[in-house]
Amino acid sequence: MTQSNVHIVIRRYQPSDREAVKTIFRDGLMEHINPAFMYAMTRPLHITVSLCFYIGGYVMSGQSVVLALVSGGAYIGFVCFCCYEFYAGYIRERLNTDMQDIPGYYLNNPDNCFWVAEAEMDGRPQVLGMVAVEGKNDPGCKGKKYGELYRMTVSSTCRRSGLGLRLAKTAEDFCKERHFSKIELSTTSPQKAGVALYLRLGFKLILVHTQFETPKWMIWMTRATILVMEKNI
Ligand SMILES: CC(C)(COP(=O)(O)OP(=O)(O)OC[C@H]1O[C@@H](n2cnc3c(N)ncnc32)[C@H](O)[C@@H]1OP(=O)(O)O)[C@@H](O)C(=O)NCCC(=O)NCCS
Structure with missing residues (x-):
């Protein structure tokens, strides 16, 4: 699907969008689990440790190939679990906070907003993407606010057709109208x-760090980092 063959409207969130928005948000994050796992398992640390588990399992079990495979497989499974939980835990957390009450969190405050991209598909309106902004006090610019960008997601059915750019532009225009100093966002390294x-x-x-909502050891296992990006407006 391309934007040229379907008319996509970007508008403020309505309560009837709730289920579609939750699904796109969840799917848009869960798709990073596999790339994160592939990345983690190709790091020298995990290659070395899993080899140690295979060899250690083999030696300590009296040369049992089965136990060697179980031992190495258990370590790889644990890395996989960490990559899964890194995203699934974040999704759970968000679905219980801002995404639980989008009108209350984003629409009742003039410095915040939540938009959805919608198109008519087979005669029915369908949500294809979303983005949100929260206005925050700017510690580096007294009396000024900046916009934190959240929830940028486009349905996998209509990627690479410019909708992400349109959603970001909508958020940026909002921040300009509110006279915010900049737009900031955080993302994870697998979200290429x-x-x-x-x-x-x-x-x-502007910043790469590993402080996240998941426990520190878990993010360490994923070998992922949190990227903070900003744009002055
Ligand atoms: C990130 C995301 C919103 C982009 O949406 P999109 O509608 O496909 O983006 P656009 O079509 O507007 O792409 C604009 C530009 O971004 C870059 N881009 C987007 N997707 C890209 C990809 N998969 N690989 C490389 N560059 C990409 C390109 O420069 C692209 O321009 P081009 O298509 O002319 O080369 C979408 O991939 C998505 O929802 N991903 C899952 C959720 C997520 O990770 N969101 C980011 C949260 S921080």
Whole structure:
């Protein structure tokens, strides 16, 4: 599907969008589990440790190939669990906080907003993407606010047709209208498409860290990092 053959409207969130928005949000994050796992398992640390588990299992079990495979497989399974939980835990957390009450969180405050992209498909309106902004006090610019960008997601059925750019532009225009100093966002290193989109829009990478909502050891196991990007407006 391309934007040229379907008319997509970007509008403020309505309560009837709730289920579609939750599904797109969940799917848009869960798709990063496999790439995160592939990345983690190709790091020297995990290659070395899993080999140690295979060899250690083999030696300690009196040369049992089965126990060697179980031992190495258990370690790889644990890395997989960490990559899964890194995203699934975040999704659970968000679905119980801002995504639980989008009108209350984003629409009742003039400095916040939540938009959806919608198109008529087979005679029925369908949500194809979303983005949100929360206005926050800017510690580096007294009396000013900046916009934190959240929930940028486009349905996998209509990627690479410019909808991400349109959603980001909508959020940026809102921040300009509110006279915010900048737009900031955080993403994770496996979210390559998002990072490419933000770089294309003129965002700069300002910080790389590993402080996340999941326990520190878990993010360490994934070998992922949190990227903070910003754009002055
Ligand atoms: C990130 C995301 C919103 C992009 O949406 P999109 O509608 O496909 O993006 P666009 O079509 O507007 O792409 C605009 C530009 O971003 C860059 N880009 C987008 N997806 C890309 C990808 N998979 N690989 C490389 N560059 C990409 C390109 O520069 C692209 O321009 P081009 O198509 O002319 O080359 C979408 O991939 C998505 O929802 N991903 C899952 C959720 C997610 O990770 N969101 C980011 C949260 S921080």
